Amino acid sequence: MAEVHATPYQASIPYFRRALEEITRGSDPVTFALLSHRDGRPITMCSAKDTTIPPAKLAAMTSAVAALSATILREVSQDQQAMTLIEGRSGLFLVMPVHGQAKTLLLGTHASRDTPWEDSSAALAWLQPKLR
């Protein structure tokens, strides 16, 4: 598990870590979960398998994806972003604003195709109980 960079949420990291462990624990197809600030700074990450991506880089990419997704929705339809689901041939990557009303943090989760995430609503329904 990686924990990097100073964060105002330092006191909450144990809680966040338990939540990420819940997401990646056991035989679930989730390979890793990353919690980061919207500005691209990582807070903590949990991997079910070894991953070579530096958390800081992954947090930056997650932030860019979330920001571009929100910008597109805002510009084309004045809509607000709920989440971004990136679908590959062998896996899925979900980016979701979390934490409080201001949604100041981002949860980035990668899972194999075995996950029961047929669409973003299913992904949210699967993840939300684990984040309480």
Place this chain on the structure above:
Amino acid sequence: MPGQTYKLVLIGESGAGKTTCIASVSDIPPMSTDVPHIALRSSDKTTTTVAFDYGEMILDEDHRLLLYGLPGQSEFDFMFSVVQEGVLGVVVVVDALSDAPLRRLAGTLRRHAAPLQDTPLVVVINKASAAHSQLTVDVIEVLKREGLVGPVLSADLRERSSIAAVFHLITIIAEYRHG
């Protein structure tokens, strides 16, 4: 959309003025991916770019500049490869009011060393006053140390005339390189 377009990418340390530049000169509502940034120091900005800024500046009825402003934080350096295709030139923005403009410039140049070797570049010292005359000389030295060549000028990047001048310099460099 008719007309010739020219793609410029703005890089430089966080807070140098890239986002402000594009917002000031763009003839279309600019795209911004600025998000709140939890400042670790009181002097820090409260927002930061996390993907890229985009704007367009009309040069004349047949020519437009496409302006891409990249994040200053090193974690987002991968964005250069995202926007690199078709780039005419790179504008390296130096913040004259930064606490360490030369160190930050060197860091920017090193992180983007590979593409900068092959791409026309202009260094713009932004927010400069008469008190920063030595900074131009120092910036030239930094460029030399990093093995790069390009014009260095002080300008207010909120002004369209500054971007037009930068574009003119980049086209001269591009024409020279292609013989």
